[in-house]
Amino acid sequence: MAAMSGGVDSAVAAARAVDAGHEVVGVHLALSRMPGTLRTGSRGCCTVEDSNDAWRACDVLGIPYYVWDFSERFKEEVVDDFVSEYAAGRTPNPCMRCNERIKFAALLEKAIALGFDAVCTGHYAKVITDAEGNPELHRAADWAKDQSYVLGVLTHEQLSHSMFPLADTPSKAEVRAEAESRGLSVANKPDSHDICFIPDGDTRGWLEERIEMTEGDIVDPEGNKMGTHPGANAFTVGQRRGLKLGTPAADGKPRFVLEIRPKENKVIVGPEALLAVDLLRGIKVSWAGLPIAEAGTGEEFDCMVQVRAHGDPVDARARVLIGEDGKPEMVASLLEPMRGVAPGQTMVVYQGTRVLGQATLDTARSTAWDPSAVS
Template sequence: MTDTPQRTRPLRVLAAMSGGVDSAVAAARAAEAGHDVTGVHLALSANPQSFRTGARGCCTIEDSRDARRAADVIGIPFYVWDLADRFREDVVEDFVAEYEAGRTPNPCLRCNEKIKFAALLDKALALGFDAVCTGHYAKVVTLPDGTRELHRASDLAKDQSYVLGVLDDRQLAHAMFPLGDTVTTKEEIRAEAERRGLAVAKKPDSHDICFIADGDTQGFLARRLGKAEGDIVDEAGNRLGTHEGAYGFTIGQRKGLRIGTPAPDGKPRYVLDISPVTNTVTVGPAASLDVTALTAVKPRWCGAAPSGPGTYTAQLRAHGEETEVTAELVDGELSVHFTEPVRGVAPGQAIVLYDGTRVVGSATIAATRRATAGAA
C-alpha cells in the first residue's frame, strides 16, 4: 500500500503550491521521501489582489509569494504557471452558467477535474513529471496488481475525498496526497510546518469560493447576470413576495427569503424549487424537501464502472454525512434510491458513492424525486 504511483524509484513530482500550509507541508513531505520535487503556483486570476481578506479568497500575489518562500525553505525549484484563462472558462463560467440554469454547482470539484488533474496534470506529464502532488486530505491505495484506489483520509474529520471523486483512473494513476495517510489534526500540520521553518504555519485557511474573495456569492452572480425580479410562491402557486434573481437561491435555503407573510403553521419555509424559465422560486415546509431518489448524469469512476445495481453510501456535500443508497447505471445515467429520505438535495450538486472508505465514483445530480409530489 502506497501513496505514490510507484515504489521502485524516486519520482519526478510537480507539487501544486497554493501558498497555504497544507500544500507546503505536502510538498515538503514528498521531497523528504526522496522524490525529485518541483513546486508550482497556479495563477488562476487575471487580476490578482495584493492581499487576501482574512481567510477569504486565494491565488493572490501574497499567496504566490508565500508559496515561493515555502519552496525556498524546502529547497525545491519553483515556478508560477498562468492558467487564468482555463480557470475562467472551465470553473468560473461554468459556475455562473449553472446558477443561471437553476442548479447548484461545486466549483472545487470542477477545479480538481478540469484544472489540477487535467490542465496541470497534462502539462506535467508533457514535461516528464510522474505525478502531481497536492495538499488534499485523501489516500491513494495501490493494490498488489498495480491498480489504484482512492480512499478517505485516515483523519475522517479532514477528509476531502468528496471533492476528488471526479478523478478517473488515468488521473488517479498520477496523483499524490502526502497528507492523507497520517491521522493528524490541522494543529499538528501547522506544528510540522513550524518545525520545518515554513512561514505559512500560522496562515489562516481559505474558506468559501476562492474566486469570490468577499464571500458574497449572490452579489457576484448579480454583477455577472444582472438583477431580474421574479416571484416567490408557495406550493399552491400563491405569490408570497419577490426576489431580484432566481440564481441567488439554492434548494434547501432558509435564510434570506424576505417573505413578509408567515406560513399558516408558523413554521419556517425553505426553497423547494427554482425555475429559471419563469424566474420563480417556490418555497414550502421542511417536510417537502424530503428526497427519496435521484438521477445523476456525467458519471466518473475511480476504477471500473459498476456492472449492476449495488449498495453504497453516498455523500452529497463536501462536509455532509454519508447516507445508504442503492445505485445502478441506466442508459448511461446513475439512478439512486435512498434507504431513508434526505433533505437539501439540489440539481447541480455532486453525489459521490463510497464502498467503505473507497471512492467508487461521482455524478452530477440532474433531477430528484420527493416523498411528496413533484421533482426538482
Template sequence: MNETPRTAPGKRLRVLAAMSGGVDSAVAAARAAEAGHDVTGVHLALSANPQSFRTGARGCCTVEDSRDARRAADVIGIPFYVWDLAERFREDVVEDFVAEYAAGRTPNPCLRCNEKIKFAALLDKALALGFDAVCTGHYATVVERPDGGRELHRASDAAKDQSYVLGVLDERQLAHAMFPLGDTLTTKDEIRAEAERRGLAVARKPDSHDICFIADGDTQGFLARRLGTAEGDILDEDGNRLGTHSGAYGFTVGQRKGLRIGVPADDGKPRYVLDISPVRNTVTVGPADALDVHALTAIRPRWCGTPPTGPAAYTAQLRAHGDDVPVTAEPVGDELRVSFAEPVRGVAPGQAVVLYDGTRVVGSATIAATIRHVEEKPPVTV
C-alpha cells in the same frame, strides 16, 4: 505522452507539487521531498487580476499567496515556478459556475477545478514535461491494488477527509496523483506545528473556506454582477405569490435564510426553498418535510476505476462536509440512478453525489433531478 505510471514503492519520482500558498500544500511538498522524490513546486495563477492581499481567510490565488508559496519552496529547497492557467480556469470553472446558477442549479466549483485544472490541465502539462505525479495538499489516500491499479480512499482522519471533491478523478489521473497528507492521523494544529518545525512561514496562515474566485464571500453579489437583476415571484406550493426576488440565481434548494417573504406560514414554521425555475423566474418555498428526497437521477458519471455494471449497495455523500447515507445505486446508460434507504433533505440539482464502498471512492455524478415521493417515476433527464 508517457501514460505508464512509474510509481513502484521506493522509486524516486519526479513530482510536481501544486503549492497554493497555504499550509497544507506546503507541508505536502515538504513531505514529498523528504521522502526522496525530485520535487518541483508550482503555483497556479488562476486569476487574470489577482489582488495584492486577501481579506482575512477569504479567497486565494492572490499575489500574496504566490509569494508565500515561493518562500515555502525556498525553505524546502526545491525549484519553483508560477504557471498561468487563468484563461483555462475562467472557461472551465468560473463560466461553468455562472452558467449552472443561471440554469437554477447549485454547482461545486472545487470538484470542477480538480477535474478540469489540477488533474487535467496541470497533470497533462506535468506528464508532457516528464513528471511522474502531481502532489497536492488534499486529505485523501491513493491505494495501489495488487494488479497495479489505483483506488481513491478516504483520508485516515475522517474529520479532514476531502475525498468528496476528488471523486471526479478517473483511474488514469489517480495513477499520477500523490496526497502526502491523506494517511496522517494528525489534527490541523499538528500540521501547523509540523510547518513551524520545518520553518515554513505559512504555519499560522488562515485557511480559505470560501469560493476562491469570490474573494469577498458575496456569492449573490458576484452572480448579480455577471447575470444582472431579474425580478420574479416567490411562490408557495399552491402557486400563491408570497413576495418577489431580484434573481432566482440567488437561491438554492434547502435555503431557509434570506427569503424576505414577510408573510408568516399558517403553521408559524419556517419555510425553505423547494424549487427554482429559471424559465419562469420563480422560487417556490414550503415546509421542511417537503424537502424529503427519496431518490435522484445524476448525469455525467465519472468512475474512480472500473464502472459498476448493475445495482449495488453503497454509501453516498451529497456535499463536501455531509454525512454518509446508505443508498442503492445503478448506472443506467449515461445516468446514475440512486435510491435512499431513508429520505434526505437539501438535495439540489447541480451538486455532486459521490458513492463509497467502505472507504473506497467508487465514483461521482452531477445531480440532475430528484424524486420527492416514492410513487413518482424516475425523472427523465433532458
C-alpha cells in the same frame, strides 16, 4: 511536481515528497485575473500573498519554484461554468470543477508532457493500489479533514499520476506542528474557505452583476403566490433568509426554497420537511479508478452517497442506466432522506472508504410532494 497553493498542507506535502527521495519542483497556479488581489483572513486563495507564501516554502525546502498562469482556463472552465450553472437554476460546486479541469487535468496534462511522473498535492485523501496494480481512491485517515469528496472526479489515469502525502496523517494539528518544526512560515496560516473568486463571500451580489435578474413569483407547493423575488437565479435550494415573503405560513413556521425554475422565473418555497429528498439522479458519470462490474450491467449495488464536501454519507441503493441521450446516468435511492439537496451539486458514491465515482445531480426530489403540482 508539487502543486503549491501557498497553504500549510501543500507545503508539508511537498516536504514529505522531498524526504521520500523524489526530485520535486514546486508550481503555484495563478488563477486570478486580478493580480493585485489580496487575501482577507481565511477567505479566498490563489492570491499574491499565497504565491509569495508558496515561494518561501519552496525556498526553505530547497526546490525550484515556478508560477504558471492558468487564469484564462480557470475563467472559462470554472468561473464561467459557475455562472452558467446558476443561470440554469442549478447549484454548482466550483471546487470540484477546479480539481477536475484545472488541478488534475490542465496541470497534470502539462506535467506529464514535461516529463514529470506525478503531481503531488496537500489533499487529505489516499490512493491504494489493488492486486492488479490499479489505483483506487480512498478516504484519508482523518475523516474530519477528508477531502476525497472533491477528488471524486479523478479518473483512473489521473489517479495513476497522483500523490497525496498527507493521506495517513491523523490530524491537521500534526501537519501544523510539522510545518513549524521545518521552519515553514505557513505553519499557522488559516485555512481558506468559501469560493476563491468571490473572496467577500457575497455570492448573490456577485451573481447579480453577471446574470440578468427579472422579478418573478415566489409560490408554495400548490402554486399559490407567496411573494415576489428580484431574480430566481440568485436563490439556492434550502435557502431560508432573504425570501421577504408577503404572505405568512399558516402554521407560522419559516419556509425554505424547495425548487428553482429559471425558465418560468419561479421560486418554490415550503416547509422544512419537504427539503428532505430520497431519490437522486445524476448525469456526467465518471469513475474514480476502474468502474465496478455493476456499472455495465445496470444492476443495483449498495453504496453510500455524499453530496457536500463535509456532509455525512447516507446509505443508498444505486444503479447506472442509459439516459435518453445515450449517456450513462446514476440513480440512487436513499435509505435515509437527505436535506436540502439541489440540482448541480455533485453526488459522490462510496463503498466503505473507497470512492467509486461521481455524477452531477440533475434531479433531487422527495416522494412527499409532487413538483408537477406547481403550474
